[in-house]
Amino acid sequence: MxxxxxxxxxxxxxxxxxxxxxxxxxxxxxxxxxxxxxxxxxxxxxxxxxxxNHLARGLMRNESGIVCLIVSEMDTPYRASLIRAISRHLQNASKIAMLINTDRSDRSVDEALKLAISYRADASIVLSGMPDKSITDLCVKSGQRLVLINRDEERQGALMINLHDREAARRGFIAFQRAGCRSFAFANSDVGTPSLMAREEGFRAAGQEFGLDVTVERFGPTRYQSGVVLAQRLLTREVRPDAIFCANDLLACGVMDTARHQFKLAVPCDLCVIGFDDIEQSSWSSYQLTTFAQPVDRIAEEAVSWLSQPMTDSGQFCRMTADLVWRESVKGG
Amino acid sequence: MxxxxxxxxxxxxxxxxxxxxxxxxxxxxxxxxxxxxxxxxxxxxxxxxxxxNHLARGLMRNESGIVCLIVSEMDTPYRASLIRAISRHLQNASKIAMLINTDRSDRSVDEALKLAISYRADASIVLSGMPDKSITDLCVKSGQRLVLINRDEERQGALMINLHDREAARRGFIAFQRAGCRSFAFANSDVGTPSLMAREEGFRAAGQEFGLDVTVERFGPTRYQSGVVLAQRLLTREVRPDAIFCANDLLACGVMDTARHQFKLAVPCDLCVIGFDDIEQSSWSSYQLTTFAQPVDRIAEEAVSWLSQPMTDSGQFCRMTADLVWRESVKGG
DNA sequence: GAAACTTTTGCACACGCTTGCAAGAGCGAG
DNA sequence: CTCGCTCTTGCAAGCGTGTGCAAAAGTTTC
Structure with a gap:
């Protein structure tokens, strides 16, 4: 050394x-x-x-200025841009981001939170996975702030930021209807993240509401390659869907590419697609994907500003709406 | 509080x-x-x-376990995957990544390094910008390790990881020649990062070596949108290039999309394209981009393992080669 | 059972900083 | 000049650890 x-x-x-x-x-x-x-x-x-020496200062002041970001698959476009936004807001608030990678397993979220405690982080922001209740309780009891983004499960003393996923999915369904679609599908990964499931349920419920069938397909992690597989499964069904709502943009890109290149379908003429997140690639001219935008900057702002507010005992929910960004992957925007 | x-x-x-x-x-x-x-x-x-309490332990042991990652535009695919790889390797080495966002200005790299000193980081890894010599000297004098990735400028006591950019560009040129291309262009951003400039110079030099003209165009930041503009400029020239080497994949995506959708050119028939980085999007079926792969994982491994090696006074260079990944954007791979 | 040795344990100091407290310095008013 | 006031300053205690040192406890050997 x-x-x-x-x-x-x-x-x-x-x-x-x-x-x-x-x-x-x-x-x-x-x-x-x-x-x-x-x-x-x-x-x-x-x-x-x-x-x-911030270490010594933190020791005295009992306030390290450190905020832990707990995240897996951080090179995913949406995650990366959220991390960027949060780190920027943290720096504006004179705090510093500590990055904890939880790629390995789901248990590692708990390990991450223990690490956060070890470094006496002022707060932890969880972007992936769901920590065990005993751990979050320990965090809160120790006086740490805790923010859960898109986790959608209650935790005492934490701030939970979520979107109106179900309602967005419903709006998506209606957009498909307006575009004249007749056969609706939902393409999801099989990881079962609450927000992804909420979108699926919202879309399903909308189908029920309007008395229309919705076929659902789930496969793999929430990535491009899964979109490829999902498209292959959906587009070889006896009744081919002409509208696919994808749980997220990465899936949507895989679906669109496969529909076009492998099945020679034209988007949006033969197939309408809607995604979720509004990652940068969705605006690229190969995709021009109609999608629901995550209010990344507002999420980051909300999370960071909450950190310096007085502590309340009960958990606090914050629900935001995702705006629909109209592009070319749905007929007649 | x-x-x-x-x-x-x-x-x-x-x-x-x-x-x-x-x-x-x-x-x-x-x-x-x-x-x-x-x-x-x-x-x-x-x-x-x-x-x-790691803060107190760090105070006593004079070793915090913290490693600062200094990076701007961290939501860029290549950066994001590098950050992910590094954070994973750091955790395996029982260290923890502190993320410092230097989006604001180039001066902020210096601010970032001061912050690294304040938190008594064991090391700093610079992915963006080039810090002032006085600051890096202070880091090294304080006993901090310093890694510069793709910065290509000597700093005493630091580890500098670079690729054989010039040589890669030359290989790219030869690949174009083999594909029967006759009119060569290089599309670059105008930020002038050393590694990007090295690729440009390498490509230029290859042209000179084979007695062939190379037109160079530079514009904007290193992003997709700049690729769009660069394609518009290059493809409206009186002699239209049939081979474009892009300084990086993001530019290449913009170039390809614009060539296809706006200029109705077929890739690779009418236009061959090579990129650099091998970001995930390059493998998507809309692009199938032939590109030089950054050995992201090896870079991360090298950087992290160097941190625990005994300190040498002089700077140390580490040059890696970027492998060419053949896909469909160049004729006859 | 005693001597020689190893392992375990507690004490106390050090790390670099913040901050309450009381003493000092400056200064205008009477 | 002295009193009372405000603004500065140094002292020292304390934050939660790690670790050298010497004493205590345990173990082996003869």
Whole structure:
């Protein structure tokens, strides 16, 4: 191990000819220091390359400034853009994001939260998986803030951010109807994430409401390749759907590509497609996918601003609506 | 501010009826504790929900376990997958990733490194921008490890990971020639990142080597939309290129889409395209892009494993080769 | 049973910082 | 000059750990 030799407040104090407290106060907003002392301290700090040790500060203040982001498959477009938005908002709030990768297993979300506790994170934001209740209770009991995004299960003391998934799916169904579609399908992954299931149920319920059949197909993880398989299954049915609602844009891209290249179908003429998330690729001219946009920036803003609000004992729900972005994958926008 | 009340080693010690040192040793691998004491400590810790305070431990050991990832535009596919790979390798090495977003300005890379120092990070990995020499010197002097990925500028005491960009570009040129192309172009962004410029120069040099003209166009950030503009400029030239090497896959996607949809060109018949990075989208059937693959996982592995190796004074270079992934965007792979 | 040795344990200090407290410095009013 | 006031400053305690040191406990050997 390399010997680290960071410069400490003591050294700055010695060089500036003041006490350690003085340099501490210089770097503490709102503390009482004279103009002159501050100048000398800053000068000495600059010369030595001094930077306050946030670890020690966190230890004293009982507030580390660290916020853990717990996420799997973080290279997925939607996840990546959410991470980006959150990290930006955190930095604006003078906090810092710690990234915990939970790719390995579902249990690893619990491990992640323990890590968050170990680093005395001020808060944790969970984007993937669902932690065990005993762990979230421990977090909350320890005074950590906890935000669950698209998890849709109640946890005491946490903020739960969700979308109106069911209602969005219903709006999607109606859009298909307006476009003159007659045979409706829902393409889902088989991971069973609450928000994905809510979309499926919403779409199904809409079918029931209008007395129309909905075929549902589920397969694999929520990725492009699953979309390929789903399209192959759906488009070889005896009655071929002319409308497919995909649980997410990645699936939709796979579905569209397969419909076009393998089945030689034209979108939207032969097949209408709607997705969910509004990832960047959906706007590319190969797709021009009509989709529901996740309000990524608002989610990030809501999550971060909640972190600095006074704690309430009960859990708090925050439901946002996903706006439908009209492009070319549905007839007659 | 919420009052945080984490349980400390003292409380565990009291409950277990041992000294505080005992519990400290229980959680220190290789320390001397009897089987019996360890059991009682673990029991008490479990009951109270105790977790070692990594902040305090870092303070004592002078080793925080934190590694800063300094990156802008982290929702870009290549960046996102690199971040994912690095975070996974870090966790395997019992370290934790701190994510610093430098979207705002180039100066903010320096700010990011100062933040890394403040949190006494064991190391920083720079994926975007180029920090000022005075800052990197301070990092190294403080005993921090520093990894620069695709930055291609020497820094004392740092590990610099780069690809053989020029050579790859040359191989690309030859592939175009074999495919029977006659009019060569290079599509670049105008951000001037060293690795992007190296690819451009390599391609240019190859043209010179074979006595063939290369037209170069630069525009905007390194994104899809810039690819659209670049295609529009290149494909309206009096002599239309039939081979375009794109500095990266995102540009290539924009170029391909525009060539096909706006100019009604067939790829690869009318136009051959090569990209760089091998992002996921390149394998989607709408693109089937022939491209040079960044060895993302090897980069991450190399970076992380270097962190635990003894420090050398001089900088260290690590050059990897990008393998050409043959798909359908060049004739006759 | 005692000596020689190993293993375990508690004490106390150190890490770098914040902050309450009381003493000091400056200053205008009387 | 002295009193009372405000603004600064240093002292020292404390945050939750790790670890060297010496004492205590346990184990082996003769």
């Amino acid at each position: 390399s010997q680290k030799i960071f410069v400490s407040a003591k050294e700055v104090a010695d060089l500036a000819g003041v006490s350690r407290s003085a340099v501490s106060r210089t770097f503490t907003p709102g503390a009482s220091v004279s103009k002159e002392t501050r100048r000398r301290v800053m000068e000495a700090a600059e010369a030595l390359g001094y930077h306050v | 919420s009052q945080k009340i984490f349980v400390s080693a003292k409380e565990v010690a009291d409950l277990a009826g041992v000294s505080r040192s005992a519990v400290s040793r229980t959680f220190t691998p290789g320390a001397s504790v009897s089987k019996e004491t360890r059991r009682r400590v673990m029991e008490a810790a479990e009951a109270l929900g105790y977790h070692v």
